[in-house]
Amino acid sequence: MIVVILLAFAAMLVLNLPSLIKNRDFKLIAVYCLFYAASLLFSLLLAFNVKVPSPIIFVDNLFRAIRLSH
Amino acid sequence: MKTGLRPAAAAAATALLLLISSGCYDIVELDTISIVTGVGIDRDEKPGLIRLTVQVGKAETVGGGGETGKEISEKAYLVLDATDRSIVGALDSLRQDNSRTLFLHHNQLIIFGESHAKDGIADDIDALMRYHQSHMNVYMLVAEGNAREVLDTEMELEKIPSVGIDRMIKNKMEISKVYSVSLLELVSKLIDKSSAAAVPIIKSIKEKDLSRLSMQGLAVFKNGRMVGKLSENQTNGYAWMLGEIKSGSLKVNTGKDSAELNISACESKVKAVFDKNGMPKIQVDINGRFIVEQLIGFEGQPLEEVIGLLNKVAADTVKQVVLSCFKQTQRLNADIFGFGFHIHKYHSRKWKALEGRWEQIYPSLELALNIQTEILDTGKISISPKTA
């Protein structure tokens, strides 16, 4: 499974990197790297069965704490 | 066509995608499954265990039968069983001992053995509703004796018994819809705390060397347990009360003469009336229409008189049959007609006061029957040749 993930992310880089570097749009490259790193990190964590905290459960608990739920 | 790494990578990715999206994980080939056509659940000798019987249809022997002169001596079906604490456990052990996986999507029947039905079927219903492969329109039956016997009975005209039983049920449905109870109907009645369900009984009769199947009567389930039976006559009463008779015949007796009437249509209307204490009284209006099939006796009487007499006697007979069924359900304290449910639906505010006490109210519930009969036709002849 981990091999598949790494292959998929490598393929993504291959497809996108040439056009990104050609355009020299640094803001775009920065955002790209942010999403790339985040998804790579989380997918590897999931592959290793590490429990990742979920943002929506966090918001869910927040709303329950302020009694804003049915 | 541009050359380079990018198109190559895109092509490779597309090829990989095509491979994955063919869904090869979930392939099911016809020769790797055994098609289950009937399921039976019995109480095992050891306490706390049930015996699950499945009837599997063999696809090969049913298909090509056009060869003359060759005797097909092998049965077109197979009966497997397993013992376990629950249905799911038994299905699991059947899977382990079998060269093929069980395929329950085409299952048509679920038969409960009588003793197991008396123990309670609520847990089995839970498993059946959760199990993905079970459909809610399978027919439910109770076997007098063992379900395994019923599933193992070879039928003369049908290769696979479950298909035969299914056709039997459909035949009986021509008379009345009460002879078929699907899993959905059973669950619907089980969920409602005031109602009881009535499930058809099937039994395997052995006469000399042959055995055949026969469906007679209904088994009454209350709170998931079988509490009693209704005879064939009382089943008729049940059908009349619900207005669910489409055909069939009625025997009437005037003391010295009798007649056979064919039931051509029937309607019933249920109304709940409340007295000043809030206690309910059920009023049922039944309307039956008949065609005379046979007159036995009635010599020398003019036709109008005979018809009038038959009307009255038919109404009395229907009333008697309905009351006999009603009294039996009152004895068993099982509201199979859904009177409680009716009050809940149409008078929901009054029902809230009665809900907790329905068990006490039902055995002494007053029933007012109003039966109208009409003889529409007398068949191909009107005056009997006997009166000449």
Add this chain to the structure above:
Amino acid sequence: MTIEHSKISAGQFMFSIACFLHSSSLLTSFFVPITKQDSWIAHTIAMILCIPLMILYAQLAKSHPGLNLIQINEAVFGKVFGKIISLFYVWFFFTLVSLNMRDLGNFVSKTTMIKTPMPIIIILFILLCVWSAYYGLEVVTRYSTVFLIISAVILLISIIAITGLINPENFLPVFDLPIKNYIQVTHICSTIPFGETVIFLMITPYVDKSQKKLLRYFVGGLLIGGILILLVMLRDIAVLGNTIGYFSLPSFEAFRLGILFQTISHMEIMFSILLIILLYFKISFLFYASMLSLSQTLELKTYRPLLLPCAAFVAVYSIINYQNILIQIKAAQETIPFLWFTLEILLPALTLAVHYIKKSAAKKGNGKEAALR
């Protein structure tokens, strides 16, 4: 400055809304256990209550013609504050994509492809959405009319197939349950399918009609989609009766029971196909709109290079969000309506209110200047 250059017709816009709403007929299992046989009443009330909501959205679009939601935020709240509010919307849209993706993955793996691991289903799907988003708005919404017609035909066939099983008494007793159940379900219904149409404010500038006439398309889409969901619910209640609260996929069971001409039965595969088609439309549209809103917020020239990493992120996000369907259902019934309410109703209303205040303050300012001269 717009990132998107294509235009879509008003009819495509309306049918997109209707298709988007109709795909939520899968989600009836969230609220049906609460109001059981009266669910259709709560749903109809929610539909009627959301008509003023459509008026709000149309007004917002009309007040800033040619600007999509993110641009409106910046115009009303200023650059910094507007970007902060836009980030909330971006998070909301991405969460919507991942939640719907998760629903789809659950549905496909529970009913059709039982042994296939869910990540594979999700990844295949998101790649398809990437492909359609790559080509822009016109491609994403192009098939809305066709999908809607297909789904209406399948719905009609299913209703014909179950006519033998309908029992009108299944709708009784009416109004038997405590009032708070009805309020809860009306709340859920108005935020989960209907309120999510706030996302269409992202594409209002690209509709090929004057912004003034948008209201009728908003309301038209709402009514078509809402009535289709109502038909689905009526069919399910008529067939399943009091057992409807127990099933996690009531429409699936109702489809299973239908028989056409005594031969065609076990039609649940048609339901699966229908749901996959509709959910595909909804998810690809949501994905496209979230990409558009992300790149608009960050003021990028195009979103195309970002498609793949965001797709990966969404795929992973959808698995992280709710590990367990029971938690998802409980959250959908209890807290999500309030959360969605703030994002779908409070924020746009606030935006419109601030816009009007600014406009009247500007008028007063002009008046004062005129008076001073």
